[in-house]
Amino acid sequence: xxxxxxxxxxxxxxxxxxxxxxxxxxxxxxxxxxDLDGPARHPATxxxxxxxxxxxxxxxxxxxxxxxxINAYRGCEHGCIYCFARPTHAYHDLSPGLDFETxxxxxxxxxxxxxxxxxxxxxxxxxxxxxxxxxxxxxxxxRYRITRSVLEVCLETRHPVTITTKSDRVLHDLDLIAEMxxxxxxxxxxxxxxMDAKLSRLLEPRAAAPxxxxxxxxxxxxxxxxxxxxxxxxxxxxxxxxxxxILQAASFQGVGRAxxxxxxxxxxxAPLFRxxxxxxxxxxxxxxxATIQSMRGGRDNDPDFFTRMRPSGVWADLFRSRFKLAMTRxxxxxPNIALDSSRFRRPxxxxxxxxx
Numbered sequence: 001x002x003x004x005x006x007x008x009x010x011x012x013x014x015x016x017x018x019x020x021x022x023x024x025x026x027x028x029x030x031x032x033x034x035d036l037d038g039p040a041r042h043p044a045t046x047x048x049x050x051x052x053x054x055x056x057x058x059x060x061x062x063x064x065x066x067x068x069x070i071n072a073y074r075g076c077e078h079g080c081i082y083c084f085a086r087p088t089h090a091y092h093d094l095s096p097g098l099d100f101e102t103x104x105x106x107x108x109x110x111x112x113x114x115x116x117x118x119x120x121x122x123x124x125x126x127x128x129x130x131x132x133x134x135x136x137x138x139x140x141x142x143r144y145r146i147t148r149s150v151l152e153v154c155l156e157t158r159h160p161v162t163i164t165t166k167s168d169r170v171l172h173d174l175d176l177i178a179e180m181x182x183x184x185x186x187x188x189x190x191x192x193x194x195m196d197a198k199l200s201r202l203l204e205p206r207a208a209a210p211x212x213x214x215x216x217x218x219x220x221x222x223x224x225x226x227x228x229x230x231x232x233x234x235x236x237x238x239x240x241x242x243x244x245x246i247l248q249a250a251s252f253q254g255v256g257r258a259x260x261x262x263x264x265x266x267x268x269x270a271p272l273f274r275x276x277x278x279x280x281x282x283x284x285x286x287x288x289x290a291t292i293q294s295m296r297g298g299r300d301n302d303p304d305f306f307t308r309m310r311p312s313g314v315w316a317d318l319f320r321s322r323f324k325l326a327m328t329r330x331x332x333x334x335p336n337i338a339l340d341s342s343r344f345r346r347p348x349x350x351x352x353x354x355x356x
Contacts, residue, residue: 043098044102045102045104047140047144048105049107049108050106051109055072056113057069063305068127068128068129070110071133071136072106072110072136073135073136073138073141074089074104074107074134075089075099075100075104075105075134076101076104076134076135076138077139077140078135078204081204081272082233083100084269085133087267087269090268096268101206106144108144110146111149111150111152125159126341127160127187127339130150130164131165131189137167137169138206148176151176151177151180155176156347157347158340158345159341160185160186160341161180163187164230166191166204168208171216174219174225177223181225181226184339184343186225187227187228188227189228189229189230189335190216190227192213192229192246193210194246196242199238202276202280210249215253217253221255226337227255229250229255230258231246231247231259232260233262234262236288237288238281240319243323244322247326248330251332257336262295262316264308264309265292265300294314295315
């Protein structure tokens with residue numbers, strides 16, 4: 001299959017997990033379209049407003065360090081081919097491939113819904129994770145500003161937040177984030193996969209270039225914002241060579257904390273990733289998948305609690321050792337920021353803060 005310029009996924013096949021009808025663009029139909037409209041264009045981005053009943057989701061997973069999250073958008077235009085959130089589009093009869101990065105959903109009432117949740121008498125504060133499924137600073141945030149509106153509510157109510165992003169657009173909210181940092185209410189992680197801008201464009205075509213992400217980390221450090229670099233995901237024989245260089249570049253910006261996550265390929269992500277490998281790296285596709293399987297018990301993905309985030313085997317141990325040595329040599333530590341929930345001030349629904 002041929003790659004689409006500016007997009008991560010090679011295809012737009014609908015999911016088969018829910019027995020939904022399959023869609024296929026047959027040759028006769030494509031001929032008619034080209035006769036009428038000319039050659040096919042690159043897939044355009046569309047955004048649909050979504051109006052959920054709630055915005056704060058809770059989990060009891062033993063594998064992640066937070067129990068609640070906000071995702072202001074569904075789908076992500078960054079188009080990261082490895083994104084573990086791609087399968088969520090299948091629930092809407094949409095392709096986890098091209099649809100995930102071109103047919104997006106925005107939740108413009110997120111701030112109001114959050115205020116309603118925080119105002120409930122039984123609500124107990126703990127850090128809210130932003131950027132767990134889709135990037136809160138993907139390109140459409142520049143128009144919708146939903147992430148900013150959520151941060152405004154969190155600052156007003158003194159509610160702690162963690163942010164994960166691949167975009168330097170986070171700096172657009174530096175005024176809010178710096179004020180929250182002064183109150184121990186925020187921590188920011190910026191994810192970097194490689195030092196190669198060309199490779200980054202293939203992996204995550206509409207995310208910020210690596211140099212911009214490092215510059216954003218530097219600005220956050222200057223503003224006194226607790227932050228860390230996340231080497232995520234690590235892809236064997238594709239990006240693993242950049243481990244030490246990423247840590248060194250982050251260190252030059254004054255960053256002293258780092259994490260890493262090995263690539264995960266749940267559900268439809270595995271076949272999409274295989275298509276991507278065959279399109280861009282056919283010479284090493286088999287090696288990459290064999291290495292991934294060696295760390296996941298012989299499967300493309302390990303979905304089990306307690307082990308899904310902890311790859312095993314020789315390759316995993318090798319990378320773990322490299323990471324530990326590089327961290328020690330450069331004076332890095334793992335993120336261990338204690339955000340403050342004691343400052344929380346429950347809002348009322350009219351926008352005023354409670355005195356209690």
